[in-house]
Amino acid sequence: MDETGGPTGTEKGRIVVDADGTVVEVDAAAAALLGHPGGLLVGRSIADVLGSGTDGIAVVTAVGHELRSPLTSIRGYTSLLLSRWDRIGDADKQMMLGQINHDAERVTRLINELLDISRLETNRLTLTPRMVHLAELAVSVVSSIRATVPELTAEVDFPDDFPVVAADADKIEQVLTNLVENAVKYGSPLGLRIEGTVGASLDETDGSVAPDQADGMTRHVSVTVRDTGSGIEPEDLPRVFNRWFQRKQGRPSGSGLGLWISRGLVEAHGGRLTVESPDGEGAAFTFTLPLPGP
Structure with missing residues (x-):
């Protein structure tokens, strides 16, 4: 502490969390570093607590917390x-090796998310891009997630003439994975739908009309991940893409960064990521990707 009672920048605090990522203990040094009384932090999620402090430290620590579980699994099985x-x-060998492979993929994804946070914030x-078949990518994502959520049922519905798109396949796979996992976590693993459509919309960037789009419309594909859960509370809808935000219903876990990163990745492609949740009808997350003009 300095003479004013604030942190000096050299102290280390201690935060204890339970298996669900809920804070159960905060020592005085950690409370001072975060700028909140320890009693107010107990009972909140670790991502929420860390989000109240320095963003850089919070990001690294939250993702580090998420890395612990798969790394522990990999070490135990090996x-x-x-x-x-x-x-x-x-x-049993096959089961263990399959779990090691799944956990290794999860670690890779978490590290990529950590890198993406820095790159998105610095516009780097x-x-x-390459030509991507979104329907095939959606089927692959569902198959991968079903390996750890066997009860997952999902219908992938794309028109036969659905166009291929120029996109970074790894980034779009990351977006789809986040959206499907989010639907399973907060909605239900039963009855998911992933739908693809082709449409057009007015150019919302500056109102200009591209030379090859005389009608002022831009063509795009849309992919919607729709769940059959209870939906998102109206007061939560404006916040679902905020960094660190986690809904209370469902089985909240993770860093609270997935949807924030997903929106950034879609926008980097020139698309949009939005959400709708009619009362009692589940949630539908839709992202768009632009198509070249005729």
């Missing part, structure tokens, strides 16, 4: 396989 390989049946995000 240690077990190395020490008892001859005594483990083939079916680099895209590697």
Whole structure:
């Protein structure tokens, strides 16, 4: 502490969280660093608490918290396989290796999200576009998530003549994964729909008309992830894309950064990410990607 009672910048605080990521203890040093009494921080999510302090520290710590679970799983399974390989049946080996592979993919995704946060904030995000079949990508995402959520049922509905788009496949896969996982987490794993449509809209950037778009319309594809849950509370709708925001209903977990990152990735492609939630009809997240003019 300095003479005014504030943090000096060299102190380290201690925050204890439970398995659900809820803060159960905050020491005086951590409370001073975050600028809030410890009693007000207990019972809140770690992402929410860290979001009340320095953003850079909060981002790294929140993502680090998310990394702990898959890394612990990877270490546990690899240690077990190395020490008892001859005594483990083939079916169990396959299950363990499959879980290691899934957890490794999760770690990779979390690290990429951490890097994306920095790149989005500094406008240095680099895209590697190629022609992407969004319907095939959606099927792949559902299959990947079903490996850990076996009860997941999802219908992928795209027209036969749905166009391919020029996009960074890895970034769009990240967006789709975030949206489907979000639907499972806060809605229901049953009855999901991923729908693709082609449309046109007025250019909302500056009202100008491109030379090859004399009618003033820009063509785009839309992809909607629709769940069958209870929907999003009206007061939460304006905040779902805010950094650190987590809805209270469902099974909240994670860093509270997924939707914020997803919107940034879509906007970097020149598209938009929006949400609708009619009362009692679940939530529908839709992103658009532009198509070239005729």
